[in-house]
Amino acid sequence: MPTVRDAAYAIFRHFGVDALFGNPGSTELPMLQAMPDDIAYVLGLNEAVVVAMADGYAQATRRPALVNLHSAAGTGNGLGSLFTAYRGGAPLVITAGQQARSLLPQDPFLGAERATEFPRPYVKWAAEPLRAQDVPAALVRAFHIAMTPPTGPVFVSIAVDDWDRECVMPALPRLSLTTLPDPAGISDIVALLDRAKRPALVLGSGIARSGAWNEGIALCEKTGADVWIAPLTGREVFPEHHDRFAGFLPGYEERLVQTLAAYDAVVVVGAPAFTWHAESQGVEWPADLSLAMLSEDPQHLATLRGGIGVLGDVRAGLTALVAQVSVRETPTSPARLPPSPPAPAMTPAYAMARIAALRPHGAIVIEEAPTAREAMHDHLPITDAGGFYTTPAGGLGYGLPAAVGIARAQPDRKVICLLGDGSSMYTSQGLWSAADQHANVSFVILNNGGYAALNNFARRFGLDQLPGTAVEGLDFIALAAAHGVPARRVVQADELDSALLWSLQVQGPTLVEIRLA
Numbered sequence: 001m002p003t004v005r006d007a008a009y010a011i012f013r014h015f016g017v018d019a020l021f022g023n024p025g026s027t028e029l030p031m032l033q034a035m036p037d038d039i040a041y042v043l044g045l046n047e048a049v050v051v052a053m054a055d056g057y058a059q060a061t062r063r064p065a066l067v068n069l070h071s072a073a074g075t076g077n078g079l080g081s082l083f084t085a086y087r088g089g090a091p092l093v094i095t096a097g098q099q100a101r102s103l104l105p106q107d108p109f110l111g112a113e114r115a116t117e118f119p120r121p122y123v124k125w126a127a128e129p130l131r132a133q134d135v136p137a138a139l140v141r142a143f144h145i146a147m148t149p150p151t152g153p154v155f156v157s158i159a160v161d162d163w164d165r166e167c168v169m170p171a172l173p174r175l176s177l178t179t180l181p182d183p184a185g186i187s188d189i190v191a192l193l194d195r196a197k198r199p200a201l202v203l204g205s206g207i208a209r210s211g212a213w214n215e216g217i218a219l220c221e222k223t224g225a226d227v228w229i230a231p232l233t234g235r236e237v238f239p240e241h242h243d244r245f246a247g248f249l250p251g252y253e254e255r256l257v258q259t260l261a262a263y264d265a266v267v268v269v270g271a272p273a274f275t276w277h278a279e280s281q282g283v284e285w286p287a288d289l290s291l292a293m294l295s296e297d298p299q300h301l302a303t304l305r306g307g308i309g310v311l312g313d314v315r316a317g318l319t320a321l322v323a324q325v326s327v328r329e330t331p332t333s334p335a336r337l338p339p340s341p342p343a344p345a346m347t348p349a350y351a352m353a354r355i356a357a358l359r360p361h362g363a364i365v366i367e368e369a370p371t372a373r374e375a376m377h378d379h380l381p382i383t384d385a386g387g388f389y390t391t392p393a394g395g396l397g398y399g400l401p402a403a404v405g406i407a408r409a410q411p412d413r414k415v416i417c418l419l420g421d422g423s424s425m426y427t428s429q430g431l432w433s434a435a436d437q438h439a440n441v442s443f444v445i446l447n448n449g450g451y452a453a454l455n456n457f458a459r460r461f462g463l464d465q466l467p468g469t470a471v472e473g474l475d476f477i478a479l480a481a482a483h484g485v486p487a488r489r490v491v492q493a494d495e496l497d498s499a500l501l502w503s504l505q506v507q508g509p510t511l512v513e514i515r516l517a
Contacts (some may be wrong), residue, residue, distance in 0.1 A: 001166040001167065001168065001516035002166070002167060002169050003163065003164050003165060003166060003167065003345075004132055004133075004135045004136060004158075004162050004163050004166075004167050005030070005031065005033070005034070005163040005164065006169075006246045007135075007136035007139075007167055007169050007170070008031070008135070008139055008163075009035075009039070010139055010169065010172075011037055011139050011143070011170075011172065012039060012066060012139075013038070013039075014172045015063075015064055015093075015143045015147075015193075016063045016064070017039060017063075017064070017065075017066045018038065018039060018040065018445040019039065019040045019041075019042050019057065019065070019066070019067070019408070020035075020040070020041050020042065020066050020067075020068055020502055021042045021044065021050050021051075021053050021054040021057070021065060021066065021067045021151070021342035021405070021467070022041065022042070022043065022044070022050055022069070023043065023044050023045065023046065023047050023049075023050050023065065023069070023070060023074060023356070024068070024070065025070030025071060025073075025074060025097060025110070026070075026110065026160075026163065027070065027071050027097025027098060027099060027160040028069075028070060028097040028144065028160075028368070029160075030160055030161075030162075030163035030164060031068060031095070031097075031158070031163055032068075033163070034466065042054075042209065042405075042408070042433070042437065042506075043398070043433065044401065044429070044433050045429035045430075045432055046077060046199060046429045046432065047069050047070070047074045047075070047076075047077035047078035047081075047432070048077055048078055048080055048081045048397055048401070048426070048427050049081075049400075049401040049427045049430045049433060050067060050069070050078060050081075050094070050401075051067055051069075051078040051081035051082055051094070052064070052081040052084065052085075052086060052088075052397065052398050052400075052401035052402045052405070052430070053401045053404050053405035053433060054067045054085075054092055054404065054405060055081065055084065055085040055088065055090040055092065055345075055398070055402055055405065055406075056366075056389065056401070056402030056403065056404070056405030056409070057178050057405035057406065057408055057409045058085075058090045058091050058092055058405075059071065059088065059090055059208075059209075059235075059389065059406070060386065060405070060406045060410050061255055061409045062148050062209075062384075063091070063404075064091040064092065064093050064143055064147055065090070065091070065092050065093070065370050065432050066092075066093050066095070067092055067093065067094040067365020068094075068095050068096070068097075068453055069094060069096045069097075070096070070156060071097045071098065071099070071110045071111075071116060072096075072110075072111075072112035072113070072115065073110075074097075075094075075096050075097065075112070075115075075118055075119060075155075076118070076128060078193060079093075079118075079119065079122070080395050081397065081398065081401075082094070082119060082122050082123070082153060082399060083122045083393055083395060084125065084391050084392065084393040084395055084398045085122075085152070085390045085458045086122040086152055086153055086393075086505070087234075087393035087496065088205070088235075088392040089150050089151045089152050089205070089209055089297075090151070090152065090153060090236050091146040091147050091151040091152065091153070092146065092152075092153035092154070092155070093139070093142050093143055093144060093146050093153075093154055093156075094119070094153055094154065094155045094156070095139075095156050095158055096112065096115065096155065096156070096157050096158070097110075097112075097157075097158065097159075097160055098111070098115055098128065098157045098158060098159045099111040099112070099160060099422035100159060100160050100161040100162065101159050101162075102161075102274070103420070104159075112156035112157060115128050116128050116155065116156035116157060118496065119153075119155045122153070122360065123152070123154055123155045124145050124146065124152045124153065124154050125141070125142065125145045125154045125155070126154065126155040126156075126157075127141070127142070127155070127157070128157035128158075129156075129158070129162075132159070132161075132165035132167065133165065133166075133167045133168065134164035135156075135158055135162050135167070136154050136167055136168075136170050137170045137189045137289060139156060139412065140170050140172065142154040142155075142156050144175060147175075147177055149176050149177060149178075149179065149209075149296040149313065150251065150296055150297040150298075150299075150483065151209065151298070157210060161500065162166055174358075174483075178313045178316060179296065179311070179312050180190070180311055180312055180316050181294065181310045181311065181312030181313065181316060181317040181320065182310060182311075182312065182318070182320075183464050185309075185310035185311075185312075186310060186317060186320045186321060186324065187324070188292070188308045188310075189267060189292045189294065189308055190321060190324045190325050191320060192259070192265050192267070192290055192292050193223050193265060193267065193321075193325050194309060194325060194326045194328075195265075196263075196264050196265030196290070197312050198224050198262060198263045198264050198265070199223055199224070199225040199226075199259065199263065199264075199265045199267070199328075200226045200227070200228060200246070200262075200263040200265070200266045200267075200377070201216070201219065201220055201223075201225045201226070201227045201228070201266075201269060201446065202227075202228045202229075202230050202266055202267070202268040202269070202271065202273075202274075203216055203227060203228070203229060203233075203237040203238050203251065203265050203269050203270060203271065204229075204230035204233050204237060204268070204269065204270040204271020204272070205221055205230075205233050205234050205235040205237065205270060205271065205331055206269065206271060206296055206300075207235070207237040207238070207270045207314060208235035208236055208237060208385075208386070209235070209270070209296075209314070210270070210313055210314040210315040210316075211315055211385075212270070212314050212318050213236070213237075213238075213273075214279055214313035214385075215236055215315055215318035215319055215322060216237065216269065216318060216324060217238065217239065217242070218262065218318075218322045219318055219321055219322050219325070220238070220242070220244050221244070221330065221476060222322055222325055222327055222328070222331040223328050224244070224329060224331060225244065225267075226244055226245075226246040226263070226335045227242070227244050227245050227335075228246050228247060228248070228249045228259070228260075229247070229248045230249060230250065230268065230270075230271035230274065230275070231248075231249045231250060231251040231256065231274050231276070231277070232251050232275045232277065232392065232394075233271060233392070234389065234390050234391060235388060235389060235390075235392075235394030236382045236385065236387045236388035238386070238481035239381075239382070239383045239384075240377075240382050240383060241381045241383050241446040243330075243335065244330070244335050245335060245336055246335040246336050247335075247336050247377070248377055249274070249342050250277075251274075251275055251276050251277030251278070251415040252276070252277060252278055252280055253274075253276060253283045254280045254283050256274060256512035257283055257284075257285055257286070260286070260289060261286045263289065264288055264289060264290065265289075265290045265292070265422075266289060266290070266291055266292070266506040267291075267293070267294070268291065268292070268293045268294075268295075268300075268304075269293070269294045269295070269299065269314060269317075270294070270295055270296070270300075270314045271295070271299070271300065271316065272303040273293055273303050273304050273305065274303070275433065285305065290307055291305060291306065291307035291308070292307050292308035292309070292310070293307070293308065293309045293310065294310045294312070294314060294317040294318070294321075295310075295311065295314065296311070296312060296313055296314055299312055299349070318377055326443050327368035336507030338380040339379065339420060339502055341353060342375075342379065342452070344494070345493055345517060346490075346493055346496075346514065346515060346516050346517040347375070347448060347489070347516065347517060348371065348372035349375040349379055350378075350493060351370065351375075351446060351496065351516075352374070352375045352376050352378070352380040352513050353379040353380070353386040353401035354496050354497060354500060355380055355416060355418075355444065355500060356379055356380045356381065358497065358500050358501055358504055359414070359416060359504060360414050360504060362384055362387075362412075362413050362414075363387070363414045363504075364386065364387050364388070364406060364413050364414070364415045364416065365380065365382060365387060365388050365389075365391070365416070365418065366388075366389045366390065366399050366402055366403045366406065366415065366417045366418065367388070367389075367390045367395060367399065367414070367418045367421065368390060368391060368398060368400070368417075368418065368419050368423045368424075369418045369419055369420040369422065369446050370420060370423070371420060371446070371448060372418065372420070372446050375482070376418070382462065386410070386413075386425045389402060389406060396422070396423040396426045397423065397426030398426040398517040399417055399418070399419055399423065400417060400419060400423075400426075400427050400428065400429075400430040400431070401425060401430035401433065403415050403430075403434075403439070403441045403443070404430055404433050404434045404437055404439045404441065407434075407437070407439035407440050407441050408439065409511070410438060411440060413440075414440055414442065414504060415439070415440060415441040415442070416441075416442050416444060417441050417442065417443045417444065418444050418446065418506070419443060419444065419446070419448075420445070420446055420448070421444045421445055421446070421447040421449065421471055421474060422471045423450070424443075424445050424476070425474070426469070428479060428483075429483075430479060431443070431479070431483035431484075431485050431509070431511070432483040432484065434483075434485060434509040435469060435483055435484035435485050435509055436484075438508050438509070439486070439508070439509050440507055440508060440509070441509045441510075442502075442504055442506075442509075442510055442511075442512065443480075443509065443510065443512070443513065444503070444511075444512050444514065445476050445511065445512070445513045446514050446516055447474070447476065447514060447515050447516060448514055448516045449470065449472050473477060473495050476489070476511065477489050477513060478511040478513075480511040485509045485510065485511050486506075486509075486510050486511070486512075487510065487511035487513065488502065488510075488512055488513070488514060489512075489513045489515065490513065490514045490515065491515045496514065499512045500512060
């Protein structure tokens with residue numbers, strides 16, 4: 001009979017696993033014994049790094065990623081990144097070590113009390129099998145749940161003495177997990193678009209998760225609708241140099257309503273309606289604005305304020321809409337005028353413009369520089385499918401390690417990771433993993449000496465001065481060198497192109513620190 005370890009690795013292969021992201025501890029060692037050569041071990045020096053690397057890898061491959069954490073302490077270290085993975089719908093199968101079963105009644109060292117409750121509510125499912133023989137079946141179920149839309153992370157706690165026990169190999173079914181939208185609901189959205197005089201599409205991350213980039217473009221071009229990106233979207237959803245691209249919706253209700261008041265029909269695809277960043281008071285929605293939604297996530301439909309809601313696969317739904325809607329003459333004037341080129345100065349806008357001009361074809365952008373986000377929207381358009389990632393949850397520490405995972409998944413594309421000086425410090429250990437993996441990442445740190453985005457947001461609450469936002473004295477060149485990543489610092493605008501070209505043309509990880517004025 002196979003051991004639990006034998007069965008587990010057979011299950012991992014069945015679901016396409018070729019890498020195990022981890023930071024090992026004593027309760028995980030039996031899992032790693034005689035680890036097969038066809039599954040690579042991707043080491044992170046902190047569990048937050050491990051989970052975020054796996055998150056980026058899972059999203060970029062659109063396959064489940066396998067993570068191994070150390071008991072309760074390691075799981076706790078990874079919870080921030082787990083929250084981000086949950087909000088982003090990353091299909092992660094997380095295993096964590098547990099003490100030997102015979103010791104659990106005695107409150108042992110490294111024992112995880114109520115292990116399945118610890119990662120909740122930010123996993124779709126959590127289990128700690130009652131018998132060693134049940135571990136393989138739990139792993140099969142974990143993969144199925146992680147990959148069932150809406151996708152997301154799952155958690156399995158496994159006792160240290162389970163791996164060498166004999167078990168029965170469970171059956172390994174192959175499931176088709178695409179849920180087709182109701183044809184009647186699709187017909188209702190078609191009728192709404194056909195009678196609309198001023199239609200708009202609001203696209204969210206469901207476009208990227210379902211691989212519906214081309215279908216979104218086709219629907220826009222056939223209906224002549226303006227395209228907006230849903231508030232706080234974490235992925236690329238539409239080419240931002242397209243004539244019908246209108247811009248980015250804000251996460252503030254009063255401003256969003258003012259923007260959408262120009263339309264009589266709005267179809268939200270792959271996103272809630274809507275995600276808010278701060279409270280608004282007394283907002284009245286236009287009476288003549290009709291809403292519709294298509295999403296694979298029933299929680300998205302729960303946010304819909306009346307109108308039409310259709311549950312099902314986003315790509316399949318868009319394909320049906322494109323086939324059925326009437327052709328509308330597209331307005332000749334662009335929906336969004338291009339911004340003026342920024343002056344040569346050490347500003348976020350100038351940095352974004354130069355990155356846009358110098359980036360290689362097909363480059364992927366990962367962003368975790370909140371202060372520069374508006375400048376990025378204006379001067380660094382995302383134009384390719386699979387070309388953009390940012391944190392969907394608001395927590396910092398995602399971007400740097402996610403870039404390493406994405407580079408592993410897409411080794412033929414240069415990855416550009418834009419970081420603030422503050423956000424880069426949350427998971428700076430990821431630089432070691434970048435060097436260890438020879439990840440083809442250009443890390444670009446925009447150093448403004450503090451948490452400037454938080455100072456800007458504080459004004460919404462009437463705060464002129466905020467403690468704890470100055471971040472000074474960091475030496476990013478030395479930090480990069482200590483982790484094995486070559487780096488350069490840019491202080492003057494006329495130095496920027498040379499440093500960026502060096503970084504973008506090197507194969508492997510590099511870091512450029514830009515000292516903003």
